Amino acid sequence: MTKPCENVALYFYGELDEPAAAQFKRHLAGCARCQKELLFLQHTQQALVPPAAPQAVVEKVLAPAKKTLPGWRRVWRAALAGVLVLGLGIYYFAAGPHPTLADDGAELVAYISAEADADYQQFVSDFEVFEQQF
Template identity: 40%
Template sequence: MKYCEDLMLYASDELSGERKAGFEKHLDGCPSCRAELAFIRRTDEALAAPAAPVTVVEELFAKTTRRKSFFAGWKPALAGTALLGLGIFVVLAGLHPDKTVLDAKEVIAYMSENLDEEYLAFADDLDAFEQEF
């Protein structure tokens, strides 16, 4: 009776080693377990989904796959060209540094010469703050 309890495990291929060998030996002498196992296998086969016909699968595959566009092979070349252009831009930008960047002293000098008293007071306050910290 111990082996009869292993019937479902054997049918779902979950037994291994000695237990599997012992159950297979038990099947030789137990017509009840053989009949139940045959019933389980027939039931599994009846419940399995039938395979779709090849023509149906091919039609479905043709409808769901993308067609290759003309530009599909050009994507790596376009990406490489874009990266090359970016690299050239970075190199050229490095050769001609931006002259519009001003130093803090230049900004303060400009403010001192060209702006009204409020900006001059702000510059003095900023200098005092920088000296304190």
């Protein structure tokens, strides 16, 4: 069985059941050590609770957050943001870093020419063989 003085913290935090709390209360009335420790626990808890900010300070801090723009200004702001995003999108697709058609065309022509040349050489070679045989 625990000594009554060991229950002071449990009593302070309300962790004792009803009979144990009543028993400790009777002990507390005659125990200077437990009275002193209970007072210490109460003072410690009060010191740990931050003091509430004065109402004026709270209102001053929250005031900017409570300000809202008039309805038409909010709509215009959203519309302006939309137009800006749309404009940037159009600009990107119109003038973005795309390869130009001229570059693609030149590359394609060079590729076809090289292939056609090789095909032509093959054709000439085959034709010479054909001519020699007939």
